[in-house]
Each structure stands twice: as C-alpha cells, then as structure tokens.
Amino acid sequence: MFDDLLPPLNEHNLPYPDTIHPIVVHFVIAMVLFAFLCDIIGYFSQNTRLYEVSWWNMLFATISIFIAIIFGQTEAGLAQPYDAVKPILNLHTLIGWSLSAILATITGWRFILRSRDPQKVPVSYLAVSLVLVGIVCFQVYLGDELVWVYGLHTVKVVEAIKEGTL
Structure with missing residues (x-):
C-alpha cells in the first residue's frame, strides 16, 4: 500500500548508500571510552x-x-x-535500548555530581563507569558479530535472502 512512497532499496537493502548506524555508534563508543579514560587519569593525576x-x-x-x-x-x-541471526540481533537490540537508559542515568548522575563539585568524582562513579565500559564492549562484540559473522547488510547476504537460499 505504501511501497510506492518509500525510496527503492539498494544492494545493501537500504534506502541510502550504506549503513549509518555503525558510523553514529562509533561516536558513542569513542566518547564513552574517552570519558572513562579522562575520569581515571583525572582521578589519579588530580587534573580536574x-x-x-x-x-x-x-x-x-x-x-x-x-x-x-x-x-x-x-x-x-x-x-x-x-533464523540464525535473530537471537543475536534481538540481544543486540535489547542491550542497545537498555544501554541508552543506563547511559542517560549515569550522565544524569554525573550532572548532579558536577553541579555539586566539579573538582571531584567519587570512586563509586568510576566503578559504575567501568561497568558501563564493560556493557559497551559487549555490545560492540555483538555488533561485530552481526556484520562480520552473519553479514547483515552485506551484498552477498542480501542477495542470498532475496534469492531464498538463506
């Protein structure tokens, strides 16, 4: 019914040239890891x-x-x-949504800490940030698996799905 309103899909089964999710998510990964690194270095070097x-x-x-x-x-x-990729994709999706809530909560906590005293970060915050880094790393592993093992949005896998051989 609405198919004529949607742009045509390319060889990656996308309406635009290539996947955008990995590009944006790499910013998130880098910023979370860099924030943790800055906090750890700042804590031990007293460089507030x-x-x-x-x-x-x-x-x-x-x-x-x-x-x-x-x-x-x-x-x-x-x-x-x-079928083989669905459990990994579902887990990646669940963790992604959960990670957004976790990240927003930790950032909110950080805002409160910063408002009270921008010169200090408690050890408890560093510990929670370390857990966040662990979750991010696991999410990266799942995302890599979706692309490099299961080939989502790669031309050969898209072709195999369209041909019905996968």
Missing part, C-alpha cells in the same frame, strides 16, 4: 580539567546513542534477518 572533558563526552554520547538507535532499528528492520 579532565573531568570537564569527560562530562561533555558523556553528554554528547547520551545524545548520540538515541540517534544510533533510530538508525539501528531502521537498519535492523530492513535487514530481513534470517
């Missing part, structure tokens, strides 16, 4: 200016993760996942 760098990275990572989710959901829907 790094806390400001960390704060801004967390803020922009929180905004960016929602953009990454929008493109991730769109691209997951267009991927036409086959």
